[in-house]
Amino acid sequence: MSETYPAPASDHDADETDEIDLVTAVNQTLDQEMARNDSVRLMGYDIGPIGGVYRATEGLLEEYGNERVIDTPLSENGIIGTAVGMAMAGERVVPEIQFMGFSYPAFGQIMYALVKMYDRTGGDIEVPLTVRMAYGGGVKALEYHQESTEAYYLHTPGIRVVCPSTPYQAKGLLTASIRHDDPVLFMEPKKIYRGGSQPVPTEEYTLPLDAARLVREGEDVTVLTWGAMVRHAVAASETVDADVEVVDIRSLSPLDVETILESVKKTGRCVVVHEARRTLGLGAELSALVNEYALDRLKAPVKRATGYDVHFPSHDIEDDYLPDEERAQYAIEAVMNYEF
Amino acid sequence: MVEWTERRPPEGEYRMLDADGQLDGDPPELDDDELLAMYRTMVATRTLEDKMLNMQRSGEASLVARSRGEEATPLGCAAALAPDDWIFYTYRQNPALLYWEYPMAEIVAGDMGAEPQTVAEHLDTDEPDVNFSPDYTPVGVNTTNAVGMAMADKFNDNETVTMVFVGDGSTSEGSFHDAMNFAGVFEPPVVIVCQNNQWAISEPSHRQTGAETFAKKAEAYGVPHERVDGNDVFAVRETAEEAVERARNGDGPTFIECVTYRMEEHNTSDNPDVYRDDSEQRDEWEEKDPLARYETYLREEDVLDDDLADDVQADVDEQVSEAVAAAREVPDSEPERMFDYQIHDTPWNHAHQRAELEREQNGENPFTDFTGEGFDE
Ligand SMILES: Cc1ncc(C[n+]2csc(CCOP(=O)(O)OP(=O)(O)O)c2C)c(N)n1
Ligand SMILES: [Mg+2]
Numbered sequence: 001m002s003e004t005y006p007a008p009a010s011d012h013d014a015d016e017t018d019e020i021d022l023v024t025a026v027n028q029t030l031d032q033e034m035a036r037n038d039s040v041r042l043m044g045y046d047i048g049p050i051g052g053v054y055r056a057t058e059g060l061l062e063e064y065g066n067e068r069v070i071d072t073p074l075s076e077n078g079i080i081g082t083a084v085g086m087a088m089a090g091e092r093v094v095p096e097i098q099f100m101g102f103s104y105p106a107f108g109q110i111m112y113a114l115v116k117m118y119d120r121t122g123g124d125i126e127v128p129l130t131v132r133m134a135y136g137g138g139v140k141a142l143e144y145h146q147e148s149t150e151a152y153y154l155h156t157p158g159i160r161v162v163c164p165s166t167p168y169q170a171k172g173l174l175t176a177s178i179r180h181d182d183p184v185l186f187m188e189p190k191k192i193y194r195g196g197s198q199p200v201p202t203e204e205y206t207l208p209l210d211a212a213r214l215v216r217e218g219e220d221v222t223v224l225t226w227g228a229m230v231r232h233a234v235a236a237s238e239t240v241d242a243d244v245e246v247v248d249i250r251s252l253s254p255l256d257v258e259t260i261l262e263s264v265k266k267t268g269r270c271v272v273v274h275e276a277r278r279t280l281g282l283g284a285e286l287s288a289l290v291n292e293y294a295l296d297r298l299k300a301p302v303k304r305a306t307g308y309d310v311h312f313p314s315h316d317i318e319d320d321y322l323p324d325e326e327r328a329q330y331a332i333e334a335v336m337n338y339e340f
Numbered sequence: 341m342v343e344w345t346e347r348r349p350p351e352g353e354y355r356m357l358d359a360d361g362q363l364d365g366d367p368p369e370l371d372d373d374e375l376l377a378m379y380r381t382m383v384a385t386r387t388l389e390d391k392m393l394n395m396q397r398s399g400e401a402s403l404v405a406r407s408r409g410e411e412a413t414p415l416g417c418a419a420a421l422a423p424d425d426w427i428f429y430t431y432r433q434n435p436a437l438l439y440w441e442y443p444m445a446e447i448v449a450g451d452m453g454a455e456p457q458t459v460a461e462h463l464d465t466d467e468p469d470v471n472f473s474p475d476y477t478p479v480g481v482n483t484t485n486a487v488g489m490a491m492a493d494k495f496n497d498n499e500t501v502t503m504v505f506v507g508d509g510s511t512s513e514g515s516f517h518d519a520m521n522f523a524g525v526f527e528p529p530v531v532i533v534c535q536n537n538q539w540a541i542s543e544p545s546h547r548q549t550g551a552e553t554f555a556k557k558a559e560a561y562g563v564p565h566e567r568v569d570g571n572d573v574f575a576v577r578e579t580a581e582e583a584v585e586r587a588r589n590g591d592g593p594t595f596i597e598c599v600t601y602r603m604e605e606h607n608t609s610d611n612p613d614v615y616r617d618d619s620e621q622r623d624e625w626e627e628k629d630p631l632a633r634y635e636t637y638l639r640e641e642d643v644l645d646d647d648l649a650d651d652v653q654a655d656v657d658e659q660v661s662e663a664v665a666a667a668r669e670v671p672d673s674e675p676e677r678m679f680d681y682q683i684h685d686t687p688w689n690h691a692h693q694r695a696e697l698e699r700e701q702n703g704e705n706p707f708t709d710f711t712g713e714g715f716d717e
Contacts, residue, residue, distance in 0.1 A: 045509075049615035050542035073512035073548045074479065074540050102478060105514060140402045140453060143477045279689055303707045308693045313678040315402055315453030320675035320697065327700065334707035 014201030023193035025167040025200055026056045029174040032204050034064050043070045043083050044096030053098060054193055076106035084113045087127040094178060100135040101144030114183050115158030130177045134190040136228050136275060137322050140315045148276040153185050154253045160209060161253040163187040165230035167200050172207030180209060189228035212256040218245035221269035221332055224286050226250055229273045236328035242336045252282055264290050268299035271331040273323055278306040300338035305331035350552060353599050355569040359628045361636025368574050372643050378573060379638060381439045382411045382631045384656045391660050392451055396608045401451040405431040409603035412630035413535045415439055416576025420584045421503060423469035428482040428504035430475055440468040444663035455673040457680055462670045480513030487519045490528030501587045503531045509540020512548045524562035527592030531583045537602035542615040558595035570598030571630040601625040
């Protein structure tokens with residue numbers, strides 16, 4: 001299944017581009033950042049000779065050796081805990097957690113050390129980790145391989161949460177994340193790892209970590225979304241009878257509240273599309289922001305097209321769980337037809 | 341490719357049946373029926389797993405993990421248990437399930453991706469005599485739960501023994517260390533089995549520990565430990581029987597490291613050629629194959645001959661076809677089933693979202709409730 005993306009933003013006039021998919025963009029970025037800065041080290045299990053179960057780290061062990069690409073014992077808590085220690089010694093570590101659903105054993109080190117160190121030391125010690133995790137459903141995998149539980153981390157101060165939706169975004173955002181002095185949780189939408197290619201500049205570039213991205217301009221309704229759901233929102237916007245604005249949140253924490261409110265104030269309607277469970281998913285916060293700061297502009301209540309408040313179901317019904325173009329379309333139509 | 345295989349685990353684990361099927365010492369006290377039941381389990385495991393591999397290749401099953409070449413470990417351990425005992429397992433212990441006649445159709449239906457409730461409702465199966473935990477996906481977690489169950493049995497003066505399997509890689513998880521530590525402190529009737537197949541996906545077992553053996557890890561926790569040839573079903577069974585007996589007599593936990601080798605891919609999403617060049621090692625382990633070794637012994641003891649072997653295979657083939665046919669009859673779940681068994685109630689959000697899902701399934705807009713009181717048509 002191939003999918004094309006819009007060309008990169010025109011303000012990026014790169015001479016040379018490569019036609020690559022999202023996982024290749026991740027791989028290329030890691031390579032570039034490791035070449036650029038000797039203190040960038042990768043950690044994780046299955047990242048060495050195998051190059052990651054999704055091949056995101058392919059070729060890097062051969063290029064940089066086993067002290068830069070560090071295959072670890074099978075312990076998420078061990079990975080994050082030692083990565084934090086290495087970061088305290090000035091290293092810029094990029095640990096991989098194979099699946100977001102396996103980040104939970106590392107919850108202790110994330111909560112006690114990773115997100116707290118900067119505050120705890122009055123800004124003296126920075127922990128510039130970029131924790132990469134494959135997230136999201138639709139790949140017919142086992143339990144805990146399809147999670148979208150970013151809410152745990154969005155609820156936590158002291159860490160940024162970033163999520164790309166295209167190969168171009170992936171490279172720019174990952175570069176910026178690795179270079180940033182804050183810890184960043186970098187969510188990689190595994191469903192679209194190989195979901196299509198686009199021209200990506202071969203040179204290094206960064207994208208802002210505090211700005212949402214306008215994917216499509218429109219006047220009637222704003223759709224707020226990110227990651228693997230962006231493509232469904234865009235597809236829905238092309239079939240509904242309304243002029244839809246699609247905003248790729250991309251920095252889930254901190255949020256670009258200005259862009260979000262500006263868009264909703266303009267259109268007067270807001271739909272959130274995310275694959276996480278609804279209750280206390282990011283949609284809840286987005287809806288609250290809109291209600292607190294844009295109520296008098298609203299022509300309809302906010303609607304959330306999301307996953308349901310249940311454990312991710314088995315293969316035979318996972319497609320019924322996940323939001324898609326149709327669910328996004330229903331939400332858009334519902335707010336369009338609403339009258340006070 | 342990087343050389344991963346240069347470090348080998350030390351030799352010298354407990355063995356009764358050598359690679360040529362020759363018995364060292366006294367024959368085990370097992371009658372012919374029992375010897376054949378174990379043989380049949382190994383044959384059934386291979387036949388079933390190969391069938392499921394084909395089903396995965398044709399798109400019918402989504403993910404299949406095989407235990408080929410490791411069968412003696414889960415089999416020998418599980419055979420040491422008695423009815424009402426408990427087994428906490430992972431994807432690598434099909435022989436333990438099949439020995440206790442866990443419904444084969446359920447294994448197949450599970451690999452085909454069906455929702456467990458739907459499977460339970462559509463398959464008319466008998467409960468095995470031994471209790472099985474669910475097969476945990478997050479690794480290591482089962483060990484701590486197994487120790488807790490055994491602690492409860494100890495506090496309640498139950499005679500039940502709990503056995504838990506953990507991979508070599510999974511011993512690196514914090515849950516495993518907690519399990520060992522609690523087992524050492526509370527001395528519950530638990531047998532913790534490390535099925536050391538020397539690989540965790542692409543990681544060789546020497547990446548998991550600096551200790552010379554996995555068995556040695558138990559030392560520091562104050563847990564008695566054994567290290568056996570995991571491809572020798574007699575040695576495994578005898579060691580496990582002793583551990584089970586100790587547990588049942590109130591003498592506490594045992595940790596058993598069974599040394600074996602992962603002959604095949606981690607599972608069907610894996611291609612080991614990418615990361616291991618182990619042809620030499622594989623050849624060696626091929627010669628130590630648990631089924632070939634055991635079969636040689638049975639034939640030399642006149643427990644098995646060609647006719648009987650053919651009968652067993654034919655019987656297993658039939659069982660596997662019946663299981664596959666039954667699993668194929670399990671329908672896709674009703675989507676609404678995803679709301680089942682979340683908590684013992686139907687809170688507002690579940691009732692509401694369930695109604696949304698039903699509307700979506702019927703082609704109606706699920707987002708027309710603007711009051712929390714009902715959906716507009
Ligand atoms: C907590 C957790 N982290 C990661 C994984 C992904 N994973 C599944 S199996 C596996 C390797 C396990 O190796 P081992 O314990 O040696 O068991 P084997 O597969 O060899 O039987 C990994 C990393 C997981 N299932 N759970
Ligand atoms: Mg293993």
